[in-house]
Amino acid sequence: MSCVIYLDSIEKKEALNKISEYLHFEIVKKVPVKGAFLDIKDNGLCFTLNSENPSNYLNIDFLSGSMGWRLKRADHERLLKKTLGKNIDTLTIFDGTAGFLSDAMIFLAQGHKIIACEQSKIVYLLVKDALARAKGKIPYLQNLEFLNDNSIEAFKKLNNIDLVYLDPMYPETKKKALGSGNINSIKNILEIEKIENKGDLLFYDFKKLHYKKIVLKRPIKANKIDLNINYQVKGKSTRYDIYI
Incomplete structure (x- = not known):
C-alpha cells in the first residue's frame, strides 16, 4: 500500500512541500486514480485511503463533531476521572498511544x-x-506537548511523569472485524508507513521501566494481560486496569 500527496492549487504548494519532505512522499498534480493520498481541503489536512472513494476521508477536528462534543462536556467523563484517583492536583500524564x-x-x-x-x-x-x-480557541492546549517518536524511547528521556496512559489497539474479534472508522484508519496508515502495531506488547515494554502508575485501557470482557492489577475502573464496554 502506498500514499502520495495531491496538490490541486498553487496556494497550497508551500505547505504540501513541507509535508512531502517530512514524509518522503511524492507530490502529484492529478487526482490519484488508485491508492491513498493526502491533500489539503477547506477543513484542513485530510487522508483518503481509497482514491476511488474520495468522499470518504479522514480529517481531525477538535472544534466540532464528536470530539468537539466530548470536550464541551469533559467534566462528565467520569470514568477517565476515576482512573486518575482521588488526587485533585494537576498531573503530568504521558500518553504513549496518542x-x-x-x-x-x-x-x-x-x-x-x-x-x-x-x-x-x-x-x-x-x-x-x-x-x-484549534489554537486560540481551546486555551488548555498550552499544556500539551505532542511528540512524533517511539513512545518507549521518548518516555526514557522524561522525568517526573505521574501517570502513563496506554490505549493500544484492541484485539480484533470476529464480531468487530470491521472495527471503528478511526481504528481502521490507523491500521491502514501503519501499513502504509510499515510500522509494527505492538498492541499489548507495548504495555509489557512499559512495565519494564520505572513508572509511578500505568493506566491500561481495555475492552470490558478482554482477558487480563497482567494479573498484578492494583485496581480497575469499569464502564459498560470499557475498563481501565491500573498498575502502581
Whole structure:
C-alpha cells in the first residue's frame, strides 16, 4: 500500500512541500486514480485511503463533531476521572498511544498536563494540523506537548511523569472485524508507513521501566494481560486496569 500527496492549487504548494519532505512522499498534480493520498481541503489536512472513494476521508477536528462534543462536556467523563484517583492536583500524564488524542484532550480539559507521543508521521501531521486550527480557541492546549517518536524511547528521556496512559489497539474479534472508522484508519496508515502495531506488547515494554502508575485501557470482557492489577475502573464496554 502506498500514499502520495495531491496538490490541486498553487496556494497550497508551500505547505504540501513541507509535508512531502517530512514524509518522503511524492507530490502529484492529478487526482490519484488508485491508492491513498493526502491533500489539503477547506477543513484542513485530510487522508483518503481509497482514491476511488474520495468522499470518504479522514480529517481531525477538535472544534466540532464528536470530539468537539466530548470536550464541551469533559467534566462528565467520569470514568477517565476515576482512573486518575482521588488526587485533585494537576498531573503530568504521558500518553504513549496518542493516536488522534481522543482521551488526551479530555485529560487536558480536566486540567492536567499531557505529553502525548504518536509513532505514525501521517497521524502526527493530521493531528498537528487540527491543533493548529484549534489554537486560540481551546486555551488548555498550552499544556500539551505532542511528540512524533517511539513512545518507549521518548518516555526514557522524561522525568517526573505521574501517570502513563496506554490505549493500544484492541484485539480484533470476529464480531468487530470491521472495527471503528478511526481504528481502521490507523491500521491502514501503519501499513502504509510499515510500522509494527505492538498492541499489548507495548504495555509489557512499559512495565519494564520505572513508572509511578500505568493506566491500561481495555475492552470490558478482554482477558487480563497482567494479573498484578492494583485496581480497575469499569464502564459498560470499557475498563481501565491500573498498575502502581
